[in-house]
Amino acid sequence: MTQATNTDSNSNIRNGVKVDLIGLSRYYKDVAALKSMNLSASPGELIVLLGPSGCGKTTALRALAGLEVLDGGTVMIGSKDVTRLPASRRNIGMVFQSYSLFPNMTAKANVEFGLKVRKVSSSERSKRSAELLDLIGLSPQADRYPHQLSGGQQQRVALARALAIKPEVLLLDEPLSALDAKVRAQLRDEIRRIQLELGITTFFVTHDQEEALALADRIAVMRAGEIEQIDTPLSVYSQPTTEFVAEFVGKVNRLSGVIVSQDKVNVESIGSISYDSKNTPFQTGTNVQVLVRPEALGIMISDTGQWRLVSKSFLGASVKLNLTNPTGQKVVVELTTGEATLIEQDSQLSLFGKSDALLVQRA
Numbered sequence: 511m512t513q514a515t516n517t518d519s520n521s522n523i524r525n526g527v528k529v530d531l532i533g534l535s536r537y538y539k540d541v542a543a544l545k546s547m548n549l550s551a552s553p554g555e556l557i558v559l560l561g562p563s564g565c566g567k568t569t570a571l572r573a574l575a576g577l578e579v580l581d582g583g584t585v586m587i588g589s590k591d592v593t594r595l596p597a598s599r600r601n602i603g604m605v606f607q608s609y610s611l612f613p614n615m616t617a618k619a620n621v622e623f624g625l626k627v628r629k630v631s632s633s634e635r636s637k638r639s640a641e642l643l644d645l646i647g648l649s650p651q652a653d654r655y656p657h658q659l660s661g662g663q664q665q666r667v668a669l670a671r672a673l674a675i676k677p678e679v680l681l682l683d684e685p686l687s688a689l690d691a692k693v694r695a696q697l698r699d700e701i702r703r704i705q706l707e708l709g710i711t712t713f714f715v716t717h718d719q720e721e722a723l724a725l726a727d728r729i730a731v732m733r734a735g736e737i738e739q740i741d742t743p744l745s746v747y748s749q750p751t752t753e754f755v756a757e758f759v760g761k762v763n764r765l766s767g768v769i770v771s772q773d774k775v776n777v778e779s780i781g782s783i784s785y786d787s788k789n790t791p792f793q794t795g796t797n798v799q800v801l802v803r804p805e806a807l808g809i810m811i812s813d814t815g816q817w818r819l820v821s822k823s824f825l826g827a828s829v830k831l832n833l834t835n836p837t838g839q840k841v842v843v844e845l846t847t848g849e850a851t852l853i854e855q856d857s858q859l860s861l862f863g864k865s866d867a868l869l870v871q872r873a
Contacts, residue, residue: 526554526711527588527678529574534583536569536735543569545735546583556705556712557740558722561732562758567715570732571681574713576600587678603672604681607688609664611656617667618643618652624675642670645704662693669701673708680705680712686721698724719759723747731755748868749786756801756869763807763841766873767800769793775800775870779816779835780807783863785870797873804830804844808864815858817841822850833859 529551536544543566551557559567572578574585576597585593592600611620621639630638643649646666656664665685672680682701686694702725705712716722722729723743730740731754739746739755750756767775767783769792774782777800785800792798809817809831816835823830829850831843841861845853853859 526552526709528553528586529588529679529711529713530584530586531570531574532584532586534570534573534585535581536566536573536578537581542735544573544580544583547735547737549730549737549740551711551713554709554711555727556702556714556725558714558716558726558729559732560716560719560722560729560759562717565732566735567717567732568683569735571683571713571715574679575602575604575681601675601678602681603675603677603679605665605668605672605683605685607684609656609661609668611664611667611671613656616653616655617648617659617663620656620667621670621674624671628675638674639670642674645673645707646670646700660693661689662697665689665697666700669704673704673710678711680710682712682714684715684717687716687718694721701725723759729759731758733758750869753801753869753871761804761842761844762801762868763804765800765802765839765841767798767870769796769798769870775867777802777863779837779839780841780861780863783867784865785867787870790870792870792872799871799873800867801869801871802863802867803865804842806863806865806868807841807843808862809843809845809849809853810860810862811852811857812860813858815860817859817861819853819855819857819859822853833861 531547531549534544534547547570559570561567569578573580576595584591618639621642622635625635625638643652646669648663648666651659651663686697689697698721714725726743728740729743729746731738731746733754739751746755746759756762765777767777770776770782771794773784773787775785775798777783817833820832820834827847828844829847831845831850831853833841833843
């Protein structure tokens with residue numbers, strides 16, 4: 511769905527600028543925050559940097575912004591090498607986790623602040639702030655002070671302030687993490703709408719997998735200062751190239767299996783599951799570890815079933831079921847709410863593979 515929306519906005523993408531991060535390295539004494547990191551963004555693309563705390567994603571964002579002194583590498587914005595330029599000369603808009611609004615200024619004045627520093631005329635400042643407040647849906651709140659706005663509204667003002675200077679690149683450093691779940695989802699969608707409407711090249715840092723999957727054109731999954739995989743949300747989720755990516759982006763079951771044919775693996779207490787052998791071919795009889803998403807497993811009520819229900823967790827549209835068998839093996843399965851209502855605590859259950867294994871590795 512994200513990709514279709516992006517295609518619809520091709521007329522805006524021409525306004526974006528290409529960004530290249532080439533061999534970025536940053537060390538704090540003996541700790542490598544970035545290890546020769548390479549990343550390119552196409553004009554108008556939204557790239558999410560995703561990873562656990564300490565993986566280097568914020569360091570990369572700060573390096574692009576000019577807030578971090580690099581030990582090596584090059585930052586290109588368009589055809590211009592900005593590696594040695596200070597942040598004030600990079601024409602970048604940045605939104606932080608904390609709203610960082612001036613408490614003694616109205617929403618309108620906060621939006622206008624960057625323009626005032628650049629000595630833009632009062633009439634032009636007023637026109638630009640009015641356009642942006644309308645874009646973020648806060649025109650009626652233009653004269654309110656930050657303490658009179660909700661957290662979500664304050665973050666919208668921070669976004670408008672970053673966009674007011676018409677930056678070539680927009681950087682967002684975990685801008686939604688301080689908000690509650692409902693507001694976070696709403697503002698996430700608003701950020702994507704605005705980004706597509708303006709066609710601005712954007713980098714978004716988060717450790718929230720759902721946020722990354724919902725927002726990105728491409729996701730760069732980072733670990734220990736390096737990019738483990740960069741691809742579309744669908745490919746990162748359904749075709750991870752490493753065990754770390756598979757387990758970080760979504761939930762997985764780790765199961766033991768034996769290769770029985772070119773594209774089939776037999777998993778203990780479950781049976782045959784298909785897998786893509788193009789990148790990881792194994793000989794028949796090879797013992798392997800099989801990673802399977804919870805939603806890729808199906809359940810049947812069977813008199814000969816070995817599995818029993820331990821607990822259910824209601825998630826709204828779906829239900830997570832924790833299962834175990836007599837050998838102590840544990841599996842998590844995710845079903846639609848309708849399917850899960852048929853599963854009782856005393857049911858005898860059999861499992862089967864509904865879709866391909868996520869990743870198969872030598873045991």
